[in-house]
Amino acid sequence: MKDRIVAVDIFRGLTIVLMILVNTPGTWSNVYAPLLHAKWHGYTPTDLVFPFFLFIVGTSIVFAYKNKQANSGTYKKITVRSLKLIGLGLFLGAFTISFPFIKEFAAIRFPGVLQRIGVVFFFAAILFLNLDWKKLVGLALVLLVGYWAMMTLIPVEGVTSTLERAPNNFANYLDVKIFGSHNYKPDYDPEGLLSTIPSIVSALMGIFTGLVLASKRDDKIKSMLLMGAGLVVLGHIWDLVFPINKALWTSSFVLVTAGWANLVLALIYYITDVKKIQFGSIFRYAGANAITVYFLSSFITKLFYSIKVDGEMSVHGWLFNTIYVHDFMSMKLSSMLYGLSVAGFYCLLAYIMYKRKLFIKV
Secondary structure: OOOOOHHHHHHHHHHHHHHHHHHOOOOOOOOOHHHOOOOOEEOOHHHHHHHHHHHHHHHHHHHHHOOOOOOHHHHHHHHHHHHHHHHHHHHHHHEOOOOOOEOOHHHOOOOOHHHHHHHHHHHHHHHHHHOOHHHHHHHHHHHHHHHHHHHHHOOEOOEOOOOOOOOOOHHHHHHHHHHHHHOOEOOEOOOOOOOHHHHHHHHHHHHHHHHHHHOOOOOHHHHHHHHHHHHHHHHHHHOOOOOOEOOOOOHHHHHHHHHHHHHHHHHHHHHHHHOOOOOOHHHHHHHHOHHHHHHHHHHHHHHHHHOEOOOOOEHHHHHHHHHHOOOOOOHHHHHHHHHHHHHHHHHHHHHHHHHOOOOOOO
């Protein structure tokens, strides 16, 4: 496509590579703080990764559907793609290496990363096809304020709601009531039901940036920088009454992460699309098969943790301890090097797929 934005492809691929890196340390007992999620409130660089991907999903929707008609054919394609993503996520949650290769029903996790991507893509794409940017801005505001109101004003079984990890946290309460044992943890899920509402806004934020990039205006970088800085400031102001929290995907978290996404994308866009400097091609390759690379990394990592090589140690543990653990380096460094090696492997795989023109569309 002649109007393809290189920065969008690089940003998408960079996000996927970072998702793989933070998900596959050598050992979770020794990880550098920036590569871990915040314990509850607040955020680390790792907490930016998933919202960055939902943001770029929104940006990509603009380029994929700006010339599409809102008709049954388009809706069917959107629905099928969403269901594929949800199905892949459910498969990852249900798979086990023991025959018949499916966990007992009570042990299957229903929410998940791919499930959230599927749901967010569905609603964001449908909304983009049917609403202009002004209505989308209004809807985003209503969803963010509405979520704040639900989380702070609705009592839970007669008890004042809290934003802490507790039974009277409204989002956690609904997840436990609806999903029961199918949650990530007994008391909460970071991809829970109610928090999916503001995560849709993360994609809408990407749509707004996509509209800027797809326009003929000359101040695209300035616009992204202003949006980015403004959203970061607004998010931190809102944090005073509605704390930034990834697990709850709070409204302040949406604003802050969308702000940083704009700032990072503006920088990449300036380097690649304005200055035409060759940069980050390996991430562009990963972005071309983003979902495929992420799914394979998640599936293979699950296998490596499940398959035993000596009766007790997993393939993952054996590789880490045999290749990466040495007296002359810290365990945290060893753990990070393992993660970088895994991420590097999938970058190589993405490169081979790209060069062979093998693009698997989910």
